[in-house]
Structure formats: C-alpha cells, structure tokens
Amino acid sequence: MEPILAEFRQVAQTIRYSRPQLPLISNVSGTWTEAEIATPDYWVNHIQNQCSLLRV
Structure with missing residues (x-):
C-alpha cells in the first residue's frame, strides 16, 4: 500500500x-473509537496497518 x-x-x-x-470499535486498534476516526490520518493509518479483530 505504500506507493x-x-x-x-x-x-x-x-x-x-x-x-x-x-459506538464504534476500530478494526485497526480493536478499541472504541470516537473523534480520531474522523480524520484523514486515521484512514491513512488504516490502510497501512493490518486489521485487529481479536486482541488476546
């Protein structure tokens, strides 16, 4: 995705x-999300990182 x-x-x-x-859980962090999801930086980070559907 880097290019x-x-x-x-x-x-x-x-x-x-x-x-x-x-209420929304980020599939990147696996935690509750609010204002941070409403930024371009969040979405750039989202495509750079793997989904975290389960935190152990």
Whole structure:
C-alpha cells in the first residue's frame, strides 16, 4: 500500500468527516473509537496497518 499513500492522503484530506453517532470499535486498534476516526490520518493509518479483530 505504500506507493499509494501520498495520493490517498490527498484524497482523504478533501473529505468532510464526522464523529460516529453510534459506538464504534476500530478494526485497526480493536478499541472504541470516537473523534480520531474522523480524520484523514486515521484512514491513512488504516490502510497501512493490518486489521485487529481479536486482541488476546
């Protein structure tokens, strides 16, 4: 995914984000998420990292 990160970030910065209205668990961190999901940085990080559906 590394080759597309710069272009992805440019597109992600054009989107108007909102905080989730319902409780939401990030499939990257495996934890509850709120405001941090409503940023371009979160989504760039999301495509760089593997999903964490189960934390042991």
